[in-house]
Ligand SMILES: O=C(O)CCC(=O)C(=O)O
């Protein structure tokens with residue numbers, strides 16, 4: 001097993017340490033859920049109950065798991081097995097599709113979070129194949145030729161997950177008291193990115209993190225993971241790290257920075273990190289559900305009035321994404337930009 005180079009080693013106050021908290025994170029069961037408009041009184045009250053559970057979880061945790069979500073197991077199995085085959089290839093082969101500062105899609109094994117190198121390899125792709133962040137910067141997917149089924153497996157995964165993400169978004173927006181579809185238009189032809197994460201077993205899991213503590217900049221993250229576990233979230237109740245139960249039958253959902261802004265701070269994006277271990281490799285694949293780059297996120301009009309003034313200035317997604325991404329590539333010698341920089345002091 002490779003030695004841990006100094007570039008991965010965290011300052012002592014940010015090392016993983018012991019986490020004793022039990023999970024307690026809400027698991028929301030969508031069994032029997034009809035995604036379209038509820039018709040019978042039972043359907044309506046079922047929808048209301050789900051919306052309520054989502055609202056409570058979003059407010060209390062900024063994080064929850066969903067089960068019986070309707071995404072087929074075959075789609076999940078295929079993306080996982082293709083990803084494992086890809087990460088198993090020689091480094092030279094994987095680097096044929098290396099991500100660069102100009103085109104942030106593809107393979108990368110040198111990502112920094114909070115200016116320290118993460119113990120992981122990733123492969124990023126866009127659900128929509130190509131996205132123009134500005135006229136000079138266009139991202140396009142870089143598909144490897146090996147394994148041959150990789151591209152189809154990834155495309156099937158992102159299509160199924162984007163459809164689900166729209167539905168989760170509607171429930172989140174409805175739980176805020178706004179029309180369920182109020183934000184949908186921003187996500188049509190949006191910039192949703194999928195990440196395949198591979199965390200190799202590590203000789204010194206106490207010194208490193210798979211991903212250092214961070215918040216996701218997007219609107220919502222939906223994440224599938226294997227049974228190994230390692231994701232931890234910072235509880236808003238007591239500021240303690242909580243280990244998330246790894247469930248193959250669930251997606252972990254987190255509130256991202258943009259929903260924090262749209263909800264006028266009612267739902268806060270959650271800090272999280274990933275610990276690694278010395279015995280097993282771990283796989284996860286988050287979908288960062290994101291609007292078009294042209295989107296300016298601002299508190300929903302339904303939530304703002306004289307008594308509740310807007311707590312955030314509009315956030316242009318292209319600008320915010322660019323600022324955050326720059327810190328992933330190189331140590332800029334300062335803390336990464338945070339959504340609180342857009343807060344308005346009242
Ligand atoms: O692997 C995980 O469980 C979480 C990964 C994550 O937080 C990220 O990629 O932003």
Ligand SMILES: [Fe+2]
Pocket residue numbers: 214215216272
């Ligand atoms: Fe994350």
